[in-house]
Amino acid sequence: MIYYFSGTGNSRYAAEKLARLTDDTCVNIASIYNGTVKSVEGKKDVTGFVFPVYYSGLPEMVKRFASHPQIREALGSYVYCVITCGAETAAADEMLARALGREPDLSISLKMPDNYVIAYNPSGSEEAREILRRADSKLDKTAQAIISQGRYRSPGFKKRLLTFVMYPFYGLFRTTLFYRADGNCTGCGLCAKVCPDRAIEIRNGRPVWLSKRCQHCTACINRCPERAIQFGRATARRGRYYIMNIGNGEE
Numbered sequence: 001m002i003y004y005f006s007g008t009g010n011s012r013y014a015a016e017k018l019a020r021l022t023d024d025t026c027v028n029i030a031s032i033y034n035g036t037v038k039s040v041e042g043k044k045d046v047t048g049f050v051f052p053v054y055y056s057g058l059p060e061m062v063k064r065f066a067s068h069p070q071i072r073e074a075l076g077s078y079v080y081c082v083i084t085c086g087a088e089t090a091a092a093d094e095m096l097a098r099a100l101g102r103e104p105d106l107s108i109s110l111k112m113p114d115n116y117v118i119a120y121n122p123s124g125s126e127e128a129r130e131i132l133r134r135a136d137s138k139l140d141k142t143a144q145a146i147i148s149q150g151r152y153r154s155p156g157f158k159k160r161l162l163t164f165v166m167y168p169f170y171g172l173f174r175t176t177l178f179y180r181a182d183g184n185c186t187g188c189g190l191c192a193k194v195c196p197d198r199a200i201e202i203r204n205g206r207p208v209w210l211s212k213r214c215q216h217c218t219a220c221i222n223r224c225p226e227r228a229i230q231f232g233r234a235t236a237r238r239g240r241y242y243i244m245n246i247g248n249g250e251e
């Protein structure tokens with residue numbers, strides 16, 4: 001069984017490809033939490049986790065899910081993780097190991113297009129396609145490693161330090177206080193549909209952020225077809241990244 005979490009589609013793309021190549025089933029962790037998926041059937045002896053790195057660590061939902069006693073008990077004898085990133089996954093796999101109560105046998109960092117529009121310009125379409133081309137070839141090799149139950153782990157002291165310094169900022173930036181829809185919003189509702197945390201509701205034709213905190217996955221801001229969602233001031237000048245927008249993945 002492959003469990004994945006994804007905001008802008010990179011990790012979902014990787015999980016679906018690995019599922020095809022390793023003849024397994026993948027399931028979206030967010031769908032388990034929001035009740036759209038009730039029972040899941042996949043390989044029992046192999047458990048994979050695919051998700052993006054956030055501030056050199058785990059998305060909150062992944063941390064919560066991995067530390068759930070039922071998930072810990074249902075782990076296969078072979079456990080792997082594929083962590084997608086714009087640059088570096090640091091010691092995110094060690095955080096996963098702590099949540100699961102066991103080390104993954106195989107831990108892979110997969111460079112994918114960068115989606116973090118809140119801090120900088122995300123990858124443009126051409127750059128993103130090139131990164132995905134390289135990621136495809138790494139996924140082919142990763143699938144072979146999973147099938148042969150290979151072992152690989154990487155973190156060292158510097159990576160641990162990066163996670164130790166960076167991860168507390170995730171807690172600070174998970175606020176929804178600075179999200180707003182500008183005058184270009186048409187009320188289409190797509191932002192609410194793509195939110196993995198059910199944090200958005202459309203009221204009177206406008207998105208309203210319901211909870212004070214969310215996963216901070218940037219799906220809403222990156223997916224809005226009108227580029228109408230802003231986080232503070234800087235995002236109005238920046239591009240947007242969503243895997244479907246560059247012709248990959250399915251809605």
Ligand SMILES: Cc1cc2nc3c(=O)[nH]c(=O)nc-3n(C[C@H](O)[C@H](O)[C@H](O)COP(=O)(O)O)c2cc1C
Nearest residue numbers: 006007008009010011052055056085086087088115
């Ligand atoms: C809140 C947030 C924090 C991020 N932090 C990092 C990071 O620390 N290092 C990094 O290389 N990429 C970082 N990224 C980039 C994503 O990990 C990367 O684009 C990932 O592939 C997105 O996956 P998704 O499309 O499945 O959501 C961050 C993105 C977000 C939204």
Ligand code: SF4
Nearest residue numbers: 185186188189191224
């Ligand atoms: S996706 Fe954009 S245009 Fe559609 S409701 Fe949300 S903010 Fe408005």
Ligand code: SF4
Nearest residue numbers: 195214215217218220
């Ligand atoms: S509100 Fe936006 S950033 Fe927060 S979890 Fe939902 S889609 Fe992601």
